[in-house]
Amino acid sequence: xxxxxxxxxxxxxxxxxxxxxxxxxxxxxxxxxxxxxxxxxxxxxxxxxxxxxxxxxxxxxxxxxxxxxxxxxxxxxxxxxxxxxxxxxxxxxxxxxxxxxxxxxxxxxxxxxxxxxxxxxxxxxxxxxxxxxxxxxx
Amino acid sequence: xxxxxxxxxxxxxxxxxxxxxxxxxxxxxxxxxxxxxxxxxxxxxxxxxxxxxxxxxxxxxxxxxxxxxxxxxxxxxxxxxxxxxxxxxxxxxxxxxxxxxxxxxxxxxxxxxxxxxxxx
Numbered sequence: 001x002x003x004x005x006x007x008x009x010x011x012x013x014x015x016x017x018x019x020x021x022x023x024x025x026x027x028x029x030x031x032x033x034x035x036x037x038x039x040x041x042x043x044x045x046x047x048x049x050x051x052x053x054x055x056x057x058x059x060x061x062x063x064x065x066x067x068x069x070x071x072x073x074x075x076x077x078x079x080x081x082x083x084x085x086x087x088x089x090x091x092x093x094x095x096x097x098x099x100x101x102x103x104x105x106x107x108x109x110x111x112x113x114x115x116x117x118x119x120x121x122x123x124x125x126x127x128x129x130x131x132x133x134x135x136x137x138x
Numbered sequence: 139x140x141x142x143x144x145x146x147x148x149x150x151x152x153x154x155x156x157x158x159x160x161x162x163x164x165x166x167x168x169x170x171x172x173x174x175x176x177x178x179x180x181x182x183x184x185x186x187x188x189x190x191x192x193x194x195x196x197x198x199x200x201x202x203x204x205x206x207x208x209x210x211x212x213x214x215x216x217x218x219x220x221x222x223x224x225x226x227x228x229x230x231x232x233x234x235x236x237x238x239x240x241x242x243x244x245x246x247x248x249x250x251x252x253x254x255x256x257x258x
Contacts, residue, residue, distance in 0.1 A: 015256070017155070017158065017258075048158060049154050049155070049158050050154075086161075119161055119162065119165045120165060120169070122162065122165075123162070123165045123166050123169050123171075124169075126140065126142055126162075126166065126171070126254050126256065127140045127169075127171070127254075129254065132254050132255075132256070134256055134257060137155060137158070137256070137257060137258050138145070138147065138257035138258060
């Protein structure tokens with residue numbers, strides 16, 4: 001699917017390394033992702049390190065921008081969102097081995113909009129990106 | 139072949155950043171990418187040799203193992219001279235294959251050589 005995006009559109013790849021709500025990194029990333037989709041970019045997101053917490057189901061911030069809802073909107077508009085299996089396993093998200101049918105590691109805590117994946121999900125994004133931005137890692 | 143520069147400025151202890159960056163480096167190498175790792179600021183501590191045994195003694199993984207893997211896969215690892223010197227690290231304390239480089243030359247690599255730069 002990513003290969004198809006690459007042929008047709010410019011691709012913006014985004015990596016999030018910090019969790020939602022503790023900083024604005026996740027907000028900034030989601031907002032630029034939505035803007036890029038509006039502008040006709042293909043958007044790929046990789047959640048890495050504490051960034052994997054952005055995949056948690058049922059996020060309910062009372063006052064802040066809802067990162068979980070933003071990721072769902074991004075996925076609905078064609079954004080591809082993956083998260084690191086090593087980081088997700090360490091933080092208790094992964095239930096089982098890789099499932100070929102759903103093309104992800106299964107999780108009852110992560111939203112369907114995010115695929116828990118090997119780090120190679122990010123490695124291929126590095127290659128396919130026309131622009132690569134990182135949030136919370138530096 | 140995509141040219142990836144991975145800049146690491148966090149220390150190897152107390153943060154996940156260095157492991158995350160070195161994993162990206164080795165996974166990129168295994169996909170055939172051209173990889174340059176730049177250690178600067180507190181990232182220079184990753185360049186010191188002799189960390190494997192002490193880390194084993196406290197049951198923690200050592201970034202030095204990952205650095206050795208990257209070198210074995212023909213990745214290039216560069217350390218910024220000024221960051222190293224201001225932390226009192228000498229060249230003879232470094233893992234052998236690491237190159238010491240001046241800041242201006244590192245900027246040339248980031249700006250002119252690297253096609254994709256990922257910072258940790």
